[in-house]
Amino acid sequence: MENKAIVCKDLTKQFGDFKAVDKISFEVSEGEIFGFLGANGAGKTTAMRILCGLSFPTSGEATVAGFDVYKQQEKIKKNIGYMSQKFSLYDNLTILENIEFYGGVYGVSRPEIKERSQDLVKTLGLEKEAKKLVGGLPLGWKQKLAFSVAVFHRPKIVFLDEPTGGVDPITRRQFWDMIYEASANGITVFVTTHYMDEAEYCNRISIMVDGRVEAIDSPAGLKNRFNTTSMDEVFYELARNAKRAAD
Amino acid sequence: MPSVTLNNITKKYGDFVAVDNVSFEVQKGELFGLIGPDGAGKTSIFRVLTTLLIAEEGTAIVEGHDVVKDFQEIRNKVGYMPGKFSLYQDLTVKENLNFFATIFGTTIEENYDLIKDIYDQIKPFNNRRAGKLSGGMKQKLALCCALIHKPEVLFLDEPTTGVDVVSRSEFWEMLDKLKKQQITIVVSTPYMDEAKLCDRIALIQNGKIMKVDQPQEIINSFPKPLFAAKAKNIYKLLKDLRTDTEIESCDAFGEFIHLTLKSETGNEETIKAIAEKYNPENFQVKKIQPTIEDSFIRLMREQNNSEEFKGASNGK
Numbered sequence: 001m002e003n004k005a006i007v008c009k010d011l012t013k014q015f016g017d018f019k020a021v022d023k024i025s026f027e028v029s030e031g032e033i034f035g036f037l038g039a040n041g042a043g044k045t046t047a048m049r050i051l052c053g054l055s056f057p058t059s060g061e062a063t064v065a066g067f068d069v070y071k072q073q074e075k076i077k078k079n080i081g082y083m084s085q086k087f088s089l090y091d092n093l094t095i096l097e098n099i100e101f102y103g104g105v106y107g108v109s110r111p112e113i114k115e116r117s118q119d120l121v122k123t124l125g126l127e128k129e130a131k132k133l134v135g136g137l138p139l140g141w142k143q144k145l146a147f148s149v150a151v152f153h154r155p156k157i158v159f160l161d162e163p164t165g166g167v168d169p170i171t172r173r174q175f176w177d178m179i180y181e182a183s184a185n186g187i188t189v190f191v192t193t194h195y196m197d198e199a200e201y202c203n204r205i206s207i208m209v210d211g212r213v214e215a216i217d218s219p220a221g222l223k224n225r226f227n228t229t230s231m232d233e234v235f236y237e238l239a240r241n242a243k244r245a246a247d
Numbered sequence: 248m249p250s251v252t253l254n255n256i257t258k259k260y261g262d263f264v265a266v267d268n269v270s271f272e273v274q275k276g277e278l279f280g281l282i283g284p285d286g287a288g289k290t291s292i293f294r295v296l297t298t299l300l301i302a303e304e305g306t307a308i309v310e311g312h313d314v315v316k317d318f319q320e321i322r323n324k325v326g327y328m329p330g331k332f333s334l335y336q337d338l339t340v341k342e343n344l345n346f347f348a349t350i351f352g353t354t355i356e357e358n359y360d361l362i363k364d365i366y367d368q369i370k371p372f373n374n375r376r377a378g379k380l381s382g383g384m385k386q387k388l389a390l391c392c393a394l395i396h397k398p399e400v401l402f403l404d405e406p407t408t409g410v411d412v413v414s415r416s417e418f419w420e421m422l423d424k425l426k427k428q429q430i431t432i433v434v435s436t437p438y439m440d441e442a443k444l445c446d447r448i449a450l451i452q453n454g455k456i457m458k459v460d461q462p463q464e465i466i467n468s469f470p471k472p473l474f475a476a477k478a479k480n481i482y483k484l485l486k487d488l489r490t491d492t493e494i495e496s497c498d499a500f501g502e503f504i505h506l507t508l509k510s511e512t513g514n515e516e517t518i519k520a521i522a523e524k525y526n527p528e529n530f531q532v533k534k535i536q537p538t539i540e541d542s543f544i545r546l547m548r549e550q551n552n553s554e555e556f557k558g559a560s561n562g563k
Contacts (some may be wrong), residue, residue: 039411040382139285165409166285166437168452169544173499180482194411195438200501219502231501232412232440239413 003030005157005188006051010060013046020046022211023060028204030156033179033189035199038208039239044192045161047208051190052159053077065156078106081150081187084161088146091135095126098134099149106153120148140171144178151182158182160191164198176201196231207235209242248311250275250400250431251296256305258291265291266302267454273400273433273447278426280445281435282539288454289435290330293404296433297327310399323351326398328389330405330435336378340369340388343377344395351396361428362391365421383414390421401425403434407441419444439540450543457546462539469537469545471495471511474518475503478527487525494521498544505541 006028013021021043028034038044049055051064053073062069065079089098096117103113121130124144134142143163151158160179164172176198183189191202199205199219206216215222215238219231226234251273258266266288273279281289294300296309298318307314309321334343344366348355359366369387372380377388386406393401403422407415419441422432434445442448442462449459458465478484485504488497493513497506508517518532 039413040409162409168284168287168547169439169540170498170547171284176499194409196412197501201499235412236416239411242413 004028004063005030005032006034006062006064006190008051008060008062011047011050011057011062012059013043013050013055014058019211021050021057024208024211024213025060026206026213026216028157028188028190030188031183031186032204033183033191033202035202035205036190036192036208037199037205037235038192039242039244041244042208042239042242043211044208048159048161048190048192051076052080052082079156081153081155081158082161083146083150083158083163085143085163085165086161089134089142089149092133094133095121095130095137095145098145099152102149103152106155108153116152120152124148140167140174143167143171143175147175147178151187155187157188157190160189162192162194164193164195172198196235199231199235207238209239210244214238248275249273249308250277250310251279251433252308253292253296254306256292256295256302256307258288258295258300258302264454266295268305269451269454269456270305271449271456271459273431275431276426276429278422278432278434278444278446280442280448281433281451282437282439282442282448282543283435283451284437286453287451289451290404291454292451293327293329293402293433293435297325297402298322323396324399326393326396326401328393328401328403328406330408332385332389334377334385334389334392337376339374339376340380341373343388344391347392348395353396355395358395358397361397361425362394364424365394366391382410386410386414386418394425398430400431400433403432405435405437407436407438415441439538439543442539448539450539450546452543452547452550455550457550458542465539465542466537469542471507472513473535473537473541474506474508474515474532475500475535476506476518476522476530476532477503478522478530480528484522484525484527484530487527488522491521491524493517496545496548498541500538500540505535505537 004027009025010023011021012019012023024047036044050057050069051062053069053076057069064076067075093101099117099120100113121127147163164175179189193199204216204218206213222234223229226237228234249272253270256266256269269292281292283289291300295302295307295314298314298321301315310324312320314321338346344355365387369384372384380388407418426432445462447459447461450457481504485497485499488494488506493509495507495509497504515532515534522530
């Protein structure tokens with residue numbers, strides 16, 4: 001049997017009477033690129049926080065990289081990488097300092113940080129900027145660097161929360177090249193996006209509506225099921241009946 | 248007379264040129280889109296036009312008034328919805344609306360017709376504080392507040408960023424209704440698929456306007472035949488085709504790869520013959536109509552190439 005990077009069974013998170021996440025169940029295989037889609041307010045962020053070891057579920061089960069979300073939060077954190085559009089790097093540190101900082105936090109040894117950060121800067125073509133503050137970099141570069149930093153400690157799984165929002169169309173594609181490469185190196189990718197063309201780049205996607213996973217399949221499978229050629233329409237069909245006010 | 252005119256506007260922050268010699272016009276009653284990624288200069292243009300920033304060079308006219316000399320008149324005539332939620336979080340829905348009506352010397356009732364469709368959707372939450380509203384509702388309230396004084400021009404800075412597909416399409420329906428009321432609308436978005444909903448668009452990148460035209464005209468002016476291809480292992484196909492000398496451009500587009508040939512004459516058969524070299528499984532190819540995103544990518548590359556060329560000739 002293939003190994004599972006993430007397993008969720010009836011995972012639920014309740015705030016008072018409000019079921020933010022309502023009995024969701026799914027599995028993500030190792031090395032898979034898994035798209036986690038949903039309308040605003042569907043419960044994606046809440047579910048993602050649980051899977052990253054930042055919040056306890058109310059009921060149900062889940063393991064991430066084989067570790068239990070109730071009892072082994074710290075082990076989960078060590079084995080994952082995380083990047084979001086909103087926060088990822090420190091603007092007031094240089095590129096190298098950011099890499100060193102994150103490498104250090106995740107327990108990569110000093111000699112290794114030194115060696116690998118030089119390699120990384122070279123691969124990204126940022127040798128000249130390595131000692132400049134991150135704040136001065138164009139957004140596209142920041143996002144690519146943030147992703148590289150998120151996988152610097154070679155985690156088993158990387159969580160990407162709308163990593164390409166607002167990024168130009170060429171950089172957006174370069175970013176997906178990096179995702180493919182990470183996946184080819186065995187890193188499982190768990191990604192959210194509002195760009196439906198990016199949903200097509202995933203091996204499988206799930207679509208959340210009102211706290212529940214309403215559909216989960218390959219992009220082709222979903223389009224088949226809804227008898228359409230566009231992911232936009234699949235999403236529209238599922239999400240337009242959402243009862244929850246969007247957020 | 249156009250509703251909005253920019254003549255060679257340049258806005259700098261220190262050494263950084265955010266808006267670089269930008270000129271365009273927006274006609275009365277037009278729905279005009281500024282399309283480009285973060286950092287392209289969209290917000291700076293909005294802030295110059297709403298008299299909140301002064302450009303270093305160039306002139307801009309809104310409804311016949313100069314943005315520097317007549318800023319007071321302009322402020323009475325335009326509605327502005329900034330990209331960042333800027334209403335009073337501690338005031339309720341109703342209080343925010345009343346506040347904005349009052350400072351513009353009007354009342355909610357006076358221009359009720361204009362906001363009715365949108366306001367009806369948030370009216371049940373009249374007594375909720377703005378800070379406690381969901382994203383979609385905040386957006387609707389902000390739009391109501393920007394409309395309450397019946398502006399002649401509405402400036403909307405990235406109203407749909409971070410919003411899901413369903414809410415986005417609802418928002419554009421609202422804009423369409425407003426357009427019918429003869430309000431000029433200038434809207435910015437990083438989502439290229441929204442471009443086709445505008446009468447005319449400006450494609451903007453690195454502070455420069457790459458093109459201004461009707462969406463269909465931009466699509467029609469794509470200079471080469473465009474093909475969409477796919478295979479079982481699409482990523483391998485993408486990497487193989489990228490290295491091929493006969494291929495000019497090759498980009499992932501959802502489940503397909505969009506590509507152009509260096510030669511002017513090729514067709515599907517030419518592409519198939521090229522792809523065969525790499526033995527793709529289940530290979531398919533068809534000629535397609537370009538999208539705005541195809542045009543944007545092409546123009547961006549042209550811009551980058553000409554800048555590199557300039558850099559090279561300067562001996563950098």
